[in-house]
Amino acid sequence: AQRVTQPEKLLSVFKGAPVELKCNYSYSGSPELFWYVQYSRQRLQLLLRHISRESIKGFTADLNKGETSFHLKKPFAQEEDSAMYYCALGTVNKFYFGSGTKLNVKP
């Protein structure tokens, strides 16, 4: 079975503080992992994917197969980062989404 777990429903940090949104997965095959972001009243959009090993808007995420994790990190949070963040596991046929973490960056 495939499953994505995001243990934190809400994460509140102050502007400039580091942030880490946790994601753990279970999958029997080779995982393709993604982070999606949903800003207030906007559609879901792709933030980054593990295969690209890129940094988008200052966010990075490293796939740790040993710990089956794909945590999203940013060293200095900004107020505009406040949004819902979803970790997703992509397979050939479908995507599986975690329950989401609401990030609230306080001024």
Place this chain on the structure above:
Amino acid sequence: GAVVSQHPSWVICKSGTSVKIECRSLDFQATTMFWYRQFPKQSLMLMATSNEGSKATYEQGVEKDKFLINHASLTLSTLTVTSAHPEDSSFYICSARRGLLERTSVWEQFFGPGTRLTVL
């Protein structure tokens, strides 16, 4: 590019009526579209996979007679909630699959803005 639209963006209907939601890929052809349901403060739950020219594939627990899906063209999929009841009130999101993500076997998905359904 890669824009997906949904119509309507919100709808209110009476219990027992049927509601149709459209999902369109505006600038690309999508042989496959997905329908998700999102409850407040919860994740997206995949309801069904819609394939152009063939029957939809429903996830376990989703009533196919309740949620009718039609994918008649490469740019349009529709979800009809039949005989809607208050428990069907939710946020319905569609996504369209465009092409394989580079260096993966996974298809890139683009999401529509969602449709808020409220059944009175």
